[in-house]
Amino acid sequence: MIKLGLIGCGNWGANLLRNFYSLEGSEVKWLADADTEKLEAIKQRYPNIKLTTVFTEILEDKEIQGVIVATPPISHFAVAKQCLLAGKHVFVEKPLALRVEDAQTLVELAEAENLILMVGHLLRYHPAILKLREIIDSGELGDVFYVYSQRLNLGTIRRHENALWNLGCHDISVMLHLLRELPVQVSAMGRSYVQQGVEDTVFVNLNFPNNKMAHIHVSWLDPHKVRKLTVVGSRKMAVLDDMEKENKIVIYDKGFVIPEGNALDGPIHLREGEKTLPAIHRQEPLHVEAQHFVECIRKNKKPRTDGHEGLLVVQILEAAQKSLENNSIPVEINAEKLSLNPEGI
Numbered sequence: 001m002i003k004l005g006l007i008g009c010g011n012w013g014a015n016l017l018r019n020f021y022s023l024e025g026s027e028v029k030w031l032a033d034a035d036t037e038k039l040e041a042i043k044q045r046y047p048n049i050k051l052t053t054v055f056t057e058i059l060e061d062k063e064i065q066g067v068i069v070a071t072p073p074i075s076h077f078a079v080a081k082q083c084l085l086a087g088k089h090v091f092v093e094k095p096l097a098l099r100v101e102d103a104q105t106l107v108e109l110a111e112a113e114n115l116i117l118m119v120g121h122l123l124r125y126h127p128a129i130l131k132l133r134e135i136i137d138s139g140e141l142g143d144v145f146y147v148y149s150q151r152l153n154l155g156t157i158r159r160h161e162n163a164l165w166n167l168g169c170h171d172i173s174v175m176l177h178l179l180r181e182l183p184v185q186v187s188a189m190g191r192s193y194v195q196q197g198v199e200d201t202v203f204v205n206l207n208f209p210n211n212k213m214a215h216i217h218v219s220w221l222d223p224h225k226v227r228k229l230t231v232v233g234s235r236k237m238a239v240l241d242d243m244e245k246e247n248k249i250v251i252y253d254k255g256f257v258i259p260e261g262n263a264l265d266g267p268i269h270l271r272e273g274e275k276t277l278p279a280i281h282r283q284e285p286l287h288v289e290a291q292h293f294v295e296c297i298r299k300n301k302k303p304r305t306d307g308h309e310g311l312l313v314v315q316i317l318e319a320a321q322k323s324l325e326n327n328s329i330p331v332e333i334n335a336e337k338l339s340l341n342p343e344g345i
């Protein structure tokens, strides 16, 4: 039985608790939240869990092997660092940290102590994302030309981190996974309408090698609830719509054909064939993610979204933030400088 502690039981922590609690082979022994009202509510629903307002109490328990950090991002670094220093495996919610140097410190610490560091890039555990990568890898879409995503809603407005850091980390993680490459350049434009200095709407452009490009639109100030990802390839196009209950992915056999021997100003034909709806496993991504963390502890395995992957995403977020603050100037991403192996994405 792998014993776990959870730090931070707000909106998202409650979902993490529900999922980790339901796993076989692990037990949520401790829960810490600075807010006593939250603890009171937990006590009613989960009477067996030990509760504390001081998270370091969890770290003193020698039985605890893994800790889940679901506090606001501003405290991820400090809390996760203390957990690692106490010899615990750590799952940190996204983003891993709010500064590259902090993310780097966590990665180095986990490596030095031989501990698992996993980041909550939830979409990497989403069956539809896994299916989409399978489709891309099979060559069905041909060469991928470009990818764009929309993550919009009139949604929870954060007080500290902006929409880029709050929402965009999911999309960056997914795009690296789908394209299996690191971008060479990033630029971003965003504006703060609700609170000064906290951008509500951000547009990010990523340039990838071989003429590939990606675009991310994130906003919590939008009339539509949209969770969509479009991949345009040389043979077919695919759309993943996470708001759809049934057919989350549609593959369109659409494209263009330049007839052989066509003169330069001759017509380019458009091709519109069948739509296909690939079957996708029905699994709650958060459950898969929780199971993965426990399995990594049990088998001493490298998580799919390990600290390195989390660091890479923070590096791209930081570059996008730099562009955002400097009139959208393109910021180079020097892949050689990254301490990451892109094969591992």
Ligand SMILES: NC(=O)c1ccc[n+]([C@@H]2O[C@H](COP(=O)([O-])OP(=O)(O)OC[C@H]3O[C@@H](n4cnc5c(N)ncnc54)[C@H](O)[C@@H]3O)[C@@H](O)[C@H]2O)c1
Pocket (backbone or CB within 6 Å): 007, 008, 009, 010, 011, 012, 013, 032, 033, 034, 035, 038, 053, 055, 070, 071, 072, 073, 075, 079, 093, 094, 095, 120, 121, 122, 166
């Ligand atoms: N993966 C996802 O899709 C997803 C979705 C939403 C939120 N999140 C992430 O989950 C984390 C939490 O977000 P949220 O919306 O639940 O925030 P929240 O503000 O609702 O909850 C945070 C909780 O942490 C507690 N807390 C803060 N500092 C603490 C400390 N030092 N010790 C103990 N408790 C402390 C607060 O009392 C609060 O209950 C964030 O990192 C966020 O980015 C992830």
